[in-house]
Amino acid sequence: MKTLLVLFSYHHKNTEKIANVFAKVLDAQVKTPLEINPENLREYDLVGFGSGIYSAQHHTSLFDLVDKLPPVTSRKAFIFSTSAIQGEAKVAKDHSLLREKLQSKGYLIVGEFSCKGFNTNSFLKYFGGMNKGRPNAEDLKHAEDFAQNLTHNI
Numbered sequence: 001m002k003t004l005l006v007l008f009s010y011h012h013k014n015t016e017k018i019a020n021v022f023a024k025v026l027d028a029q030v031k032t033p034l035e036i037n038p039e040n041l042r043e044y045d046l047v048g049f050g051s052g053i054y055s056a057q058h059h060t061s062l063f064d065l066v067d068k069l070p071p072v073t074s075r076k077a078f079i080f081s082t083s084a085i086q087g088e089a090k091v092a093k094d095h096s097l098l099r100e101k102l103q104s105k106g107y108l109i110v111g112e113f114s115c116k117g118f119n120t121n122s123f124l125k126y127f128g129g130m131n132k133g134r135p136n137a138e139d140l141k142h143a144e145d146f147a148q149n150l151t152h153n154i
Contacts, residue, residue: 001154003028004044006036008051008059014082014117015052017135018143022048022080025147033065041069046110046154049102050080052117053094062098072106076154079109080143082117082135110154113146115139 003026009016016030023030028048041047049066051059058081079095079102091114099109115135135143 001026001045001151002043003046003048004041005030005048005050006033006062006065007031007048008033008061010059011052014135015050015080017140018080018082018113018115019048019050021140021143022147025144026151033061036065038065038068038070042072042075044075046076046078046150047107048078048080049098053081053083053114056094058095058098063101066098066101066105069105074108075106076110077102077107078111078113078150080113082115084117086114086116111146111150113143115142 005019005022005026005028007015007019007030009019019030022028026046026048028046049058049062051062054060058079079098081091081094083091083094091112094114095112099112102109116139117135
């Protein structure tokens, strides 16, 4: 299975840590949205799209890429993120716009993953940040389990 991870990870490289676990398990390439030719995504059996969560959604560079993608038929994709605050409803909402855009292009979303990430945005930097040390070993293990489940269920 040819797999690509499209990743934007900036401040503390939280999401990059998760993507590296996915890449190892899935034997995937990791590229930034700016390194992608939208036409070339058709070469992949599975594409993961991920970033930190900024103002309750993925980074704008992912949306810019997805907007340029040609329509596909039932191509498989998954979504991942790191964020300061977790919870099933929160993650579903944070992922909703990216999920909708990918589905509108014809992608079948086969899974979604999110975990806490270290956050020093805005006023949090004055208090030492939030979720220091995250993603931690347990988060990385959950990421590994998620990626292994993808290989078994696709």
